[in-house]
Amino acid sequence: xxxxxxxxxxxxxxxxGFPKESDMLLxxxxxxxLKLSEGSxxxxxxxxxxSCDPYxxxxxxxxxxxxxxxFTPGSPIAGLGVAxxxxxxxxxxxxxxLVWGQTNWEEYSIIxxxxxxxxxxxxxxxxxxxxxxxxxxxxxxxxxFYEICSPKxxxxxxxxxxxxxxxxxxxxxAKLFGCYVxxxxxxTEKVDLLKNKLGFDDAFNYKEEKCLDTALKRYFPNxxxxxxxxxxxxxxxxxxxxxxxxxRIAACGMVSQYNEQGDGVRNxxxxxxxxxxxxxxxxxxxxxxxxxxxxMIMPLIKEGTICYIEDIAKGLENAPGAFVGLFSGRNxxxxxxxxxxx
Amino acid sequence: xxxxxxxxxxxxxxxxGFPKESDMLLxxxxxxxLKLSEGSxxxxxxxxxxSCDPYxxxxxxxxxxxxxxxFTPGSPIAGLGVAxxxxxxxxxxxxxxLVWGQTNWEEYSIIxxxxxxxxxxxxxxxxxxxxxxxxxxxxxxxxxFYEICSPKxxxxxxxxxxxxxxxxxxxxxAKLFGCYVxxxxxxTEKVDLLKNKLGFDDAFNYKEEKCLDTALKRYFPNxxxxxxxxxxxxxxxxxxxxxxxxxRIAACGMVSQYNEQGDGVRNxxxxxxxxxxxxxxxxxxxxxxxxxxxxMIMPLIKEGTICYIEDIAKGLENAPGAFVGLFSGRNxxxxxxxxxxx
Numbered sequence: 001x002x003x004x005x006x007x008x009x010x011x012x013x014x015x016x017g018f019p020k021e022s023d024m025l026l027x028x029x030x031x032x033x034l035k036l037s038e039g040s041x042x043x044x045x046x047x048x049x050x051s052c053d054p055y056x057x058x059x060x061x062x063x064x065x066x067x068x069x070x071f072t073p074g075s076p077i078a079g080l081g082v083a084x085x086x087x088x089x090x091x092x093x094x095x096x097x098l099v100w101g102q103t104n105w106e107e108y109s110i111i112x113x114x115x116x117x118x119x120x121x122x123x124x125x126x127x128x129x130x131x132x133x134x135x136x137x138x139x140x141x142x143x144x145f146y147e148i149c150s151p152k153x154x155x156x157x158x159x160x161x162x163x164x165x166x167x168x169x170x171x172x173x174a175k176l177f178g179c180y181v182x183x184x185x186x187x188t189e190k191v192d193l194l195k196n197k198l199g200f201d202d203a204f205n206y207k208e209e210k211c212l213d214t215a216l217k218r219y220f221p222n223x224x225x226x227x228x229x230x231x232x233x234x235x236x237x238x239x240x241x242x243x244x245x246x247x248r249i250a251a252c253g254m255v256s257q258y259n260e261q262g263d264g265v266r267n268x269x270x271x272x273x274x275x276x277x278x279x280x281x282x283x284x285x286x287x288x289x290x291x292x293x294x295x296m297i298m299p300l301i302k303e304g305t306i307c308y309i310e311d312i313a314k315g316l317e318n319a320p321g322a323f324v325g326l327f328s329g330r331n332x333x334x335x336x337x338x339x340x341x342x
Numbered sequence: 343x344x345x346x347x348x349x350x351x352x353x354x355x356x357x358x359g360f361p362k363e364s365d366m367l368l369x370x371x372x373x374x375x376l377k378l379s380e381g382s383x384x385x386x387x388x389x390x391x392x393s394c395d396p397y398x399x400x401x402x403x404x405x406x407x408x409x410x411x412x413f414t415p416g417s418p419i420a421g422l423g424v425a426x427x428x429x430x431x432x433x434x435x436x437x438x439x440l441v442w443g444q445t446n447w448e449e450y451s452i453i454x455x456x457x458x459x460x461x462x463x464x465x466x467x468x469x470x471x472x473x474x475x476x477x478x479x480x481x482x483x484x485x486x487f488y489e490i491c492s493p494k495x496x497x498x499x500x501x502x503x504x505x506x507x508x509x510x511x512x513x514x515x516a517k518l519f520g521c522y523v524x525x526x527x528x529x530t531e532k533v534d535l536l537k538n539k540l541g542f543d544d545a546f547n548y549k550e551e552k553c554l555d556t557a558l559k560r561y562f563p564n565x566x567x568x569x570x571x572x573x574x575x576x577x578x579x580x581x582x583x584x585x586x587x588x589x590r591i592a593a594c595g596m597v598s599q600y601n602e603q604g605d606g607v608r609n610x611x612x613x614x615x616x617x618x619x620x621x622x623x624x625x626x627x628x629x630x631x632x633x634x635x636x637x638m639i640m641p642l643i644k645e646g647t648i649c650y651i652e653d654i655a656k657g658l659e660n661a662p663g664a665f666v667g668l669f670s671g672r673n674x675x676x677x678x679x680x681x682x683x684x
Contacts, residue, residue, distance in 0.1 A: 067615035232610060251613045264606020268574060271593045271622035273409035278620045280613035 006032040008076040008106035009319045015060040018259045018327055023060065024077065024320040032108050036087045043093050043114040045083035047103055048342075050316075051131035052323045052335035053079060053165070057258045077105040077319075081339075082120070082130045090114040098123065100130035105319055107339060118290070125301055126310075132165055132334035133297065133308040136283055140252060141169035142293045143286035145177075148250040148279050149226045153178035156220055158239065161230035162203065163190040163309065165334035166252060170228045171200050172306050179226070182219045184235075186329040193309060193332070212238035223247075231255050233262040240267035240276075249278040259327060309333030348374040350418040350448035351661045357402040360601045360669055365402065366419065366662040374450050378429045385435050385456040387425035389445055390684075392658075393473035394665045394677035395421060395507070399600045419447040419661075423681075424462070424472045432456040440465065442472035447661055449681060460632070467643055468652075474507050474676035475639065475650040478625055482594060483511035484635045485628035487519075490592040490621050491568045495520035498562055500581065503572035504545065505532040505651065507676035508594060512570045513542050514648050521568070524561045526577075528671040535651060535674070554580035565589075573597050575604040582609035582618075591620040601669060651675030 008027045015023050036044050056079055058068040071077065085097040086108070093099065093114055101117040103109045111117060120130055132138060144166070145151060157174040161167045162183025171194070174181045183194045184206040194203035202219055209215040216224070216238055223244035229236055232254025239249070256262060271278060300306040311331040313322035319337045326335055350369045357365050378386050398421055400410040413419065427439040428450070435441065435456055443459035445451045453459060462472055474480060486508070487493060499516040503509045504525025513536065516523045525536045526548045536545035544561055551557040558566070558580055565586035571578055574596025581591070598604060613620060642648040653673040655664040661679045668677055 236610070237606075251610070254611050254614065257611050261608060264579075264608040265610055266603060266606040268578070268593070268607055269596050269599050271620065272596060272624075273622070275622050275624050275627065277622075278613065280615070280617050280619075282614075282617050285617065 002034040003031050004034060004108070006030045006106055006108050007316050008104070009316060010076050011060060011071045011073050013073045014062050014070070015057070019057055019060060019324050021320040021324050024323075026317050026320070030106070032110075034086060034108065036089050036110070040089040041114075043085055043090050043099075043111045043117065044087040045099065045103060045109050045111060046086050047081050047083045047105075047107060047109060047339045048098075049082040049128045049131050049312075050103070050105055050319060050337040050339060051080040051135065051137075052319070052326055052331070052337060053136070054253060054255045054258060054326055056323065057327070077323075078102065079105060080131060080136055082127050082135075083109065088114075093117070093119070098127065100135055105316065105337075107316065122294070122298060125298075128310055128312060128336045128338070129301075129308065131336050132310060133169060133301065133306070134294070137165035137334060138169060138297065139286060139290060139293060140283040141166045141173060142297075143283060143289065144228060144250045144252050144281060145170050145173045147286065148281050149228065149248050151177050151179060151226060155179045155225035156222060156244070157181045157226040157228070158216070158220065158224045159183045159200075159228045159230070160206075160235050161185065161253070161255065162194050162200065163198070163333060164230060164331075167228065167230055168194075168198050168309060168333065169306070171198055174226070175199050175201075176300075176305070184215075187332075190329075190332060197307065197309070206235065213241050216242045226250070228252060229254070232257045233265070237265045237267050240265070240270040243270055243274045243276050245274050247274055247276045249276060251278055251280040255327070310336050312336045312338050314338045344376040345373050346376060346450070348372045348448055348450050349658050350446070351658060352418050353402060353413045353415050355415045356404050356412070357399070361399055361402060361666050363662040363666050366665075368659050368662070372448070374452075376428060376450070378431050378452070382431040383456075385427055385432050385441075385453045385459065386429040387441065387445060387451050387453060388428050389423050389425045389447075389449060389451060389681045390440075391424040391470045391473050391654075392445070392447055392661060392679040392681060393422040393477065393479075394661070394668055394673070394679060395478070396595060396597045396600060396668055398665065399669070419665075420444065421447060422473060422478055424469050424477075425451065430456075435459070435461070440469065442477055447658065447679075449658065464636070464640060467640075470652055470654060470678045470680070471643075471650065473678050474652060475511060475643065475648070476636070479507035479676060480511060480639065481628060481632060481635055482625040483508045483515060484639075485625060485631065486570060486592045486594050486623060487512050487515045489628065490623050491570065491590050493519050493521060493568060497521045497567035498564060498586070499523045499568040499570070500558070500562065500566045501525045501542075501570045501572070502548075502577050503527065503595070503597065504536050504542065505540070505675060506572060506673075509570065509572055510536075510540050510651060510675065511648070513540055516568070517541050517543075518642075518647070526557075529674075532671075532674060539649065539651070548577065555583050558584045568592070570594060571596070574599045575607070579607050579609050582607070582612040585612055585616045585618050587616050589616055589618045591618060593620055593622040597669070652678055654678045654680050656680045 098120040233256035440462040575598035
C-alpha cells in the first residue's frame with residue numbers, strides 16, 4: 001500500500017466579488033493511498049491538466065437556489081481536467097487509460113462516479129486540448145454556433161471574449177461557414193492574434209473604446225446577425241442596439257456579471273423590434289454530439305485548418321493565480337494548469 | 343362632389359414620457375371630398391372602429407433610427423381600424439365593403455395603399471372584433487403562443503397584462519392547450535375577470551405585491567415554463583428568477599419601457615443557467631397565417647369557447663383619453679374607439 005502526499009488547492013472560504021489568489025490555499029498535508037480499497041467501484045487518477053473556467057467562480061459563492069452546487073470550504077476546487085488512470089474499480093477503465101472529465105484540483109483524485117469520465121482515444125494531439133478544443137469549450141463552441149446561432153452564409157457575426165477558450169473557436173467555425181466575423185478582446189496582443197492567427201475578418205480592443213455602440217457601428221455598419229455572447233452586461237446592451245432583423249444571440253457566458261452586478265441591461269426592447277432570438281444553453285445538453293464533433297474537428301486540427309491557442313501555467317501551485325487571471329483577462333487563449341506532463 | 347368636414351385627431355408635437363390627452367388635438371377644420379378624384383387607385387373609407395395600441399406611443403417620439411416611423415406633428419394619428427369603403431379606385435374593393443387595416447384617426451380616410459387592407463368576410467360577429475380578437479392582437483396572441491412559445495401540455499404559463507388585448511387570448515389559448523395558466527393585471531376587477539370569466543387557473547394584482555419575485559414563487563412553486571411578456575422591465579426581471587429549465591419567453595411588448603426608461607434588467611444570467619429561449623417577434627411576419635387563424639377562431643367565438651373583452655370609447659373625441667388610459671391600465675380589455683357604428 002503506497003501512501004503519498006497529495007498536494008491540493010482548496011477553497012478557504014466563500015468568495016465575494018472578484019476572486020483573489022488568497023481565497024485559495026495550496027495544501028500539502030493530505031495523504032492518499034495509490035491503490036483503491038478492495039471492492040471499490042471508483043477510479044483513481046493522476047491529474048495531468050486542469051481547466052480554468054469562469055463558471056468555477058459561481059461555485060465559490062453560496063447562493064440560495066443557485067444553479068451551480070457551491071463548493072465546500074476546506075475541500076479542493078473541482079473542475080474539468082485530463083488525467084491518467086492509475087487504479088480502477090470500474091469495468092470501463094484500465095490502468096494507463098487517459099481520460100477527461102470532472103476531477104479535483106490536486107495531484108491525485110478518486111473519482112467516485114467514473115461514468116462521467118470520457119476515455120481519450122486520440123493521443124496524437126496535445127493532451128491539454130481535452131480541456132479546450134477537444135473538451136467542454138470545444139463542444140460549447142460547436143453546439144453554440146451550429147445549434148443555437150442558426151448560421152447562414154454571409155451572416156455578420158460578432159464574438160466577445162473572442163480569443164478565449166470558446167470564442168476563438170466560434171470565430172473560426174463562423175469563418176469556415178462563410179460568415180463575416182469580428183471579435184473583441186481586451187489587449188492589443190489578443191486583437192493581433194484574432195486578426196493574424198485566428199483568421200477573424202476584423203477585431204478590436206473593447207477597453208480602448210469610449211462607446212461600445214459607436215465601436216460596433218464602425219465594425220458592423222449593416223448590423224449584426226449573430227452575437228455569440230461570452231460577457232453579458234454593457235457589451236450585450238450595446239449589441240442589442242445593433243442587431244439586425246431576425247438576429248440570434250447565443251447566451252453562452254456573462255463573465256462581466258460573475259463578480260459584481262452591473263447596471264442592468266436597458267436595451268432589451270430591441271429584441272422585439274428586431275425579432276431577435278436570445279437563447280441560453282448548457283453544453284451538457286449537447287454531449288451526445290461529442291463523437292460527431294470529434295469526427296469534424298480532428299481532421300481540421302491535423303491539417304492545420306483550425307488552430308487553438310492555450311495559456312499553460314505549469315505546476316499546481318500556480319492554479320490559483322491562473323484562475324484569478326481569467327477575470328482580468330490575463331490569459332491569452334484557453335487557460336490550462338499543467339499538474340504533470342506524464 | 344360632396345365635401346364634408348372631416349374631424350381628425352392630430353398629434354400636436356412629439357411626446358416625452360407618458361402621453362397626455364393634451365398631446366393630441368381634435369381638429370374639426372379639415373374638409374374631405376367624398377368622391378375620389380378621377381383615376382385614383384386609392385380607396386376612400388369611413389372609419390367605424392379605431393384600435394388603441396401601445397405601439398402607437400413609439401411613433402409619437404422622433405428617435406434616431408427608430409424601428410417605428412415617427413408621426414408628423416399636425417397630421418392625424420395613424421393606426422389600425424375597421425372601416426367601410428365609400429369609394430374605390432382599386433379593383434379589389436367595392437363601395438360597401440368592410441375592411442380592416444391601417445387607417446387614420448379621423449372620420450374619413452383616403453387609403454393610398456389599399457393592398458394592405460383586409461376585406462372582412464364574417465359579419466356575424468361584432469365588427470369591433472377586427473381591431474382585437476379578429477385583428478392584429480388576435481394574430482399576435484396566436485403566433486406568439488403557438489409559434490414562439492413552443493407550448494407543451496402541462497406547461498406552467500404566466501401572462502402579464504393578462505386582461506389586455508393580447509393577454510386575454512394567450513391565456514385562453516394556453517388553457518385550451520392543456521397548460522396551467524396564471525395571469526397578472528393591475529386592478530381587482532381585472533383579476534376577477536381573469537379568474538371568473540377568462541378561465542385562468544389563477545391571477546393576481548401586481549400592484550398589490552411588494553415583491554414580484556415572492557408573488558411569482560407563490561403562484562409558480564415549480565417555476566415557469568412559458569412567460570408571455572407584455573410589459574418587460576421589473577416584471578421580466580422577476581420572471582427570469584423563476585424560469586424553469588428550457589423555458590421560453592415570448593417578448594411581445596414592453597409597455598413598462600415605452601414612456602420611461604427603468605432600471606435595466608439584472609437577472610439575464612438566468613437565461614444561461616436555465617437554458618431559456620427569449621424571442622421577440624412581429625405579428626407582421628405571421629399574417630400569412632391569418633386564414634388558418636380565422637378557421638380556428640371563428641367556431642370558438644361562435645360556440646362561446648373563447649370570449650373577448652372590449653372597452654369601447656364612443657366618439658372620435660374620446661380617442662386621446664382612451665389611448666392615454668392604456669398606459670395607466672384604465673382600460674378593461676381591448677381598448678377600441680367607436681367612430682361610427684354604421
